[in-house]
Amino acid sequence: MASGKTFPLNAWYPAAWSHEIQPALAARTICGKDIVLYRRSDGGVAALEDACWHRLLPLSMGRLAGDQVVCGYHGLVYNSSGRCTHMPAQKTINPSACVRAYPVTERHRLIWVWPGDPALADPAALPDFHWNDGAEWKGEGGTFYGLKCDYRLVIDNLMDLTHETYVHSDSIGHDAILDTPFEVTHTDRSATMTRWMVDIEPPPFWGRQLGKPGRVDRWQIVTFQAPAVVVGDVGVAPTGTGAPEGDRSKGVNGAFLAAIAPESETSCHYFWNFVRTFRTEDAELTRDLQRAHVNNGRGVYDQDHAVLEAQQRAIDRNPRSPFYNLNIDAGALWARRMIDRMLAREEEKSAPDRAAE
Amino acid sequence: MAEAIDWREGVIRATRDLTPRVRLIEIEPKGDFVQPSPGSHINVSVMIRGRADVRSYSIVGPCSDGIYRIAVKLLADTRGGSAYMWSLVPGSRLTHSAPANHFGLALGRPDYLLLAGGIGVTPIFSHALALAEAGARFRVVYACRSRGDLALAHELEASVGERLDIVLTEEGRRVDIAAAIARLDPQGEFYVCGPIGMLEAAKRCWGASGRPADRLRFETFGSSGQFPSVPFTVRIPRLGKEIVVPANQSMLEALEASGVEMIFDCLRGECGLCALPILKADGPVDHRDVFLSEAEKAQNAKLCTCVSRVCGGAISVDTADR
Numbered sequence: 001m002a003s004g005k006t007f008p009l010n011a012w013y014p015a016a017w018s019h020e021i022q023p024a025l026a027a028r029t030i031c032g033k034d035i036v037l038y039r040r041s042d043g044g045v046a047a048l049e050d051a052c053w054h055r056l057l058p059l060s061m062g063r064l065a066g067d068q069v070v071c072g073y074h075g076l077v078y079n080s081s082g083r084c085t086h087m088p089a090q091k092t093i094n095p096s097a098c099v100r101a102y103p104v105t106e107r108h109r110l111i112w113v114w115p116g117d118p119a120l121a122d123p124a125a126l127p128d129f130h131w132n133d134g135a136e137w138k139g140e141g142g143t144f145y146g147l148k149c150d151y152r153l154v155i156d157n158l159m160d161l162t163h164e165t166y167v168h169s170d171s172i173g174h175d176a177i178l179d180t181p182f183e184v185t186h187t188d189r190s191a192t193m194t195r196w197m198v199d200i201e202p203p204p205f206w207g208r209q210l211g212k213p214g215r216v217d218r219w220q221i222v223t224f225q226a227p228a229v230v231v232g233d234v235g236v237a238p239t240g241t242g243a244p245e246g247d248r249s250k251g252v253n254g255a256f257l258a259a260i261a262p263e264s265e266t267s268c269h270y271f272w273n274f275v276r277t278f279r280t281e282d283a284e285l286t287r288d289l290q291r292a293h294v295n296n297g298r299g300v301y302d303q304d305h306a307v308l309e310a311q312q313r314a315i316d317r318n319p320r321s322p323f324y325n326l327n328i329d330a331g332a333l334w335a336r337r338m339i340d341r342m343l344a345r346e347e348e349k350s351a352p353d354r355a356a357e
Numbered sequence: 358m359a360e361a362i363d364w365r366e367g368v369i370r371a372t373r374d375l376t377p378r379v380r381l382i383e384i385e386p387k388g389d390f391v392q393p394s395p396g397s398h399i400n401v402s403v404m405i406r407g408r409a410d411v412r413s414y415s416i417v418g419p420c421s422d423g424i425y426r427i428a429v430k431l432l433a434d435t436r437g438g439s440a441y442m443w444s445l446v447p448g449s450r451l452t453h454s455a456p457a458n459h460f461g462l463a464l465g466r467p468d469y470l471l472l473a474g475g476i477g478v479t480p481i482f483s484h485a486l487a488l489a490e491a492g493a494r495f496r497v498v499y500a501c502r503s504r505g506d507l508a509l510a511h512e513l514e515a516s517v518g519e520r521l522d523i524v525l526t527e528e529g530r531r532v533d534i535a536a537a538i539a540r541l542d543p544q545g546e547f548y549v550c551g552p553i554g555m556l557e558a559a560k561r562c563w564g565a566s567g568r569p570a571d572r573l574r575f576e577t578f579g580s581s582g583q584f585p586s587v588p589f590t591v592r593i594p595r596l597g598k599e600i601v602v603p604a605n606q607s608m609l610e611a612l613e614a615s616g617v618e619m620i621f622d623c624l625r626g627e628c629g630l631c632a633l634p635i636l637k638a639d640g641p642v643d644h645r646d647v648f649l650s651e652a653e654k655a656q657n658a659k660l661c662t663c664v665s666r667v668c669g670g671a672i673s674v675d676t677a678d679r
Contacts, residue, residue: 091653095460119491
């Protein structure tokens with residue numbers, strides 16, 4: 001990849017949780033594009049360029065009038081397609097006046113925007129994030145808005161769980177993670193890291209969830225969907241009950257969910273959740289699990305947060321090719337290969353096709 | 358606030374006459390190529406009587422081979438930009454901008470009506486190709502004086518087939534804009550590029566249909582009027598000046614050349630910054646802008662000096678000087 005770009009634009013990225021988008025103006029920066037989001041009266045979501053055509057004031061500083069945005073500076077009005085419908089002190093409207101409208105879709109309790117070429121925005125390209133629907137799997141997550149690292153560092157982090165042993169030694173870390181071989185496979189849009197730790201002492205967190213004494217089989221099946229979604233199917237079952245063979249009925253199954261949107265080359269919004277299929281009606285457990293992940297700096301994800309931002313600061317200060325790779329990085333490297341491939345395709349599409357002549 | 362133009366160097370790769378008065382010009386950029394979106398234009402630097410000036414031309418087609426294509430109609434009685442463009446030959450150098458778009462196409466609507474008049478076909482051609490590619494429902498109406506004036510009609514027909522309706526004055530036909538709008542889905546959009554008369558008619562019919570104004574999209578080039586461009590005289594009593602505007606110069610240019618200080622921006626009759634109050638007009642005022650409403654034009658209280666003219670005789674105007 002010659003361009004040095006870090007994220008493809010022609011992709012769906014999460015911009016907000018559904019509940020965050022009300023009939024009110026909400027500003028987000030996705031892939032370097034300033035976007036203002038709001039919910040229309042028909043329940044749909046509008047995503048407009050967050051800069052007035054006239055003098056570039058962020059429209060998010062204006063107000064909503066019905067389904068239209070009124071600029072807070074001179075009162076230019078834009079409809080939800082980004083077209084100017086009112087200009088002050090004149091009878092007509094300059095036909096050039098409009099702001100960009102971004103393709104936007106709401107699915108799996110998230111609002112997704114497409115910062116690239118609208119002609120290519122294909123709802124079929126939305127990542128599978130159904131674990132977040134709140135139906136079969138239960139859990140409440142959150143967002144690290146403006147996490148100060150390249151979004152790919154988050155993907156690296158999730159695609160290689162050996163870090164749990166060192167970063168999360170008090171909860172989910174375990175030496176068995178280091179000793180157990182893993183397998184990495186891929187399709188043309190996804191990469192999967194699978195690790196089965198058979199007949200081990202359960203780590204503290206999983207021992208509590210299982211609520212039974214004895215040794216367990218533990219699985220981590222982490223799947224990346226290009227460019228920025230990671231879903232980790234994780235859990236434990238008592239050893240000998242057949243989990244590795246496909247029967248997980250005696251165990252407990254969770255999934256960590258990550259949908260990431262680059263904010264800039266070196267910052268991102270990290271939408272996370274931890275969902276489960278056990279004790280799904282237990283609201284207290286839902287709250288506890290949410291707190292276990294993010295809790296004023298003491299949660300599992302807070303630990304990652306500190307590592308990721310420190311890593312980005314170090315990369316910024318060491319402009320050499322930043323990484324050496326270990327065999328544990330195979331999942332992350334397949335993920336990056338797919339991102340690079342998307343970037344190359346995007347470059348090819350915008351570059352002239354001189355060879356065709 | 359004028360846009361800063363990012364100038365680049367290009368070389369004319371080839372030219373081809375689409376009609377006796379419309380020439381397709383292929384520009385090979387020397388630096389990077391920026392993929393134009395449908396409806397985009399590029400600015401080019403032209404030399405007119407030894408002075409550099411800027412013209413905008415719509416890009417023709419998707420340019421997937423990395424060559425910008427524009428179609429330039431040679432206009433005899435205008436300011437000289439088209440004559441300069443026609444002087445270019447393969448190998449000539451041309452300073453141009455990256456593509457920009459003031460006439461963007463919104464995809465995802467249930468239906469579209471595209472209307473082109475004369476050389477206004479250039480952006481409409483790109484829109485039609487993009488809609489065909491997207492599998493959208495649309496119709497194109499292309500109006501021209503005579504068959505000999507049709508540019509890009511074969512290419513358009515090849516891409517959109519029966520969705521193209523060619524309406525020729527020489528065959529006694531006129532575009533029935535109201536009927537075309539009536540056939541359009543209520544959620545559909547209407548894109549127009551053509552002479553000012555067509556544009557005004559389109560606006561009138563669209564307004565009469567009760568459809569929301571923001572679904573009518575149009576682009577003008579400010580060079581067409583109800584009347585031919587002829588010389589006229591501008592009197593400015595406040596400054597004691599009398600200025601003759603030749604047929605091939607805009608009123609704004611003539612005023613500036615005579616030392617009248619003006620402010621302006623778009624130079625195509627959209628923004629209204631260059632409008633001056635009319636004190637008296639001998640001949641008919643040829644309003645070629647889209648800034649003033651039809652009612653305002655009828656009042657003749659102001660004119661946009663970048664594009665509008667008087668058809669013979671003299672006009673007295675006031676300026677901002679105090």
